[in-house]
Amino acid sequence: xxxxxxxxxxPPGAGKGTQAERISKRLGLKRITPGDxxxxxxxxxxxxxxEVEEYMKRGELVPDEMVLEIIGAELKRVGQGFxxxxxxxxxxxxxxxxxxxxxxxxxxxxxxxxxxxxxEIVRRLGARRICLRCGAVYNMITSPPRNNETCDRCGAHLVxxxxxxxxTIRKRLQVYTQETAPLIDYYEKKGLLVRIDGARPSDxxxxxxxxxxxxxxxxxxxxGHRNP
Numbered sequence: 001x002x003x004x005x006x007x008x009x010x011p012p013g014a015g016k017g018t019q020a021e022r023i024s025k026r027l028g029l030k031r032i033t034p035g036d037x038x039x040x041x042x043x044x045x046x047x048x049x050x051e052v053e054e055y056m057k058r059g060e061l062v063p064d065e066m067v068l069e070i071i072g073a074e075l076k077r078v079g080q081g082f083x084x085x086x087x088x089x090x091x092x093x094x095x096x097x098x099x100x101x102x103x104x105x106x107x108x109x110x111x112x113x114x115x116x117x118x119x120e121i122v123r124r125l126g127a128r129r130i131c132l133r134c135g136a137v138y139n140m141i142t143s144p145p146r147n148n149e150t151c152d153r154c155g156a157h158l159v160x161x162x163x164x165x166x167x168t169i170r171k172r173l174q175v176y177t178q179e180t181a182p183l184i185d186y187y188e189k190k191g192l193l194v195r196i197d198g199a200r201p202s203d204x205x206x207x208x209x210x211x212x213x214x215x216x217x218x219x220x221x222x223x224g225h226r227n228p
Contacts, residue, residue, distance in 0.1 A: 003081035004029065004213060005106060007088070009183055010114035011176050013121040013169075014198045015205060019114065020085040022206050027213070030078040034067060034087045037074050068096040080106055089180050094187070110216055111187040112209055114198030118173050125169050129158035142202070 004027065008020045017033075024031035041049035042056070048070055055062045071087060088094040101108055116124075127140040129149060133156040138145050145151060149158040162168060187193040194212050198205055 004109045004217070005080055005082055005101070006109060006213075007084045007111040007187075008086075008114070009111050009180075009187070010198060011116060011118075011121055011180075012172050013125040014114040014116040015202060016085055016114060018202060019112070019198075019205060019209055020083045023209055023213070024083050026210070028081065030082045031085055032071070032074055032078065032082055032087070033085045034071065037070055038062065038067075041070060064090070064093055064096060068093065068100065071097070072100045075100060075106075076104075088183065091182050091186050094183055108192060109220065110194050110213070111183075111192045112212070113184060113187075113193055113195050114205065115195050116198040118170075120199050121173060122166050122169050125164050126160070126166055128164050129160055131156050131158055 006023075006029070008016045010016050020031050020033075023029065038049075038052050038056075042053045043049070048066065051066060052062050052070075055066075067087070071084075075082065084097075088097050097108075124139070124141065127142075129138045129140060129145075130136070131138075131151040131154065134151060134154045136151050136153050138151075138158060140149075145158065150156070151158055163172075184193065194209075194216070196205060196208050196212065200208075
């Protein structure tokens with residue numbers, strides 16, 4: 001399969017991380033997650049890392065221009081054949097990414113959008129449980145512990161995080177709708193959006209993504225794919 005440059009898009013709890021990790025391993029693509037990169041910069045104590053840390057300490061969002069500078073440097077380091085997981089989050093960031101790619105004459109081949117309803121997201125995230133003792137994570141629907149709400153590893157009682165309470169999840173989805181959902185229309189107009197039903201079992205979602213990327217690679221080989 002031809003080397004691809006991809007973005008994975010979807011609401012919180014849609015399974016972006018899981019699918020991006022699987023596809024990156026199966027196709028040999030580099031998975032880039034902004035959160036990991038920002039933490040790495042902070043850990044290295046770089047100029048940008050120190051600035052990012054100050055924003056994080058104040059509980060503020062890192063400015064777009066700073067995030068774009070870090071993403072641009074990471075893309076330059078890893079080269080083509082990547083998956084951006086969790087970025088861009090806004091149309092402004094998407095336009096900044098366009099400029100970065102255009103400056104290198106790199107195409108963005110597709111944006112994989114995992115389409116999952118709000119009710120399903122609330123159901124999924126509301127079923128998540130964590131062990132405060134050892135850090136194990138479970139899902140009471142898809143990957144439950146063997147003994148009700150007791151950790152398989154250490155036997156401690158499992159709890160639901162405050163972030164996974166239905167009211168909190170609904171608020172997170174409101175933020176997503178306001179800030180990130182407009183990216184669907186943005187990339188659809190560019191002819192890059194690949195819509196995948198993310199409400200199905202994880203393995204079926206992976207299969208659908210792989211089939212879509214196989215078809216895309218075929219079009220690229222034939223010269224029928226439009227790169228904006």
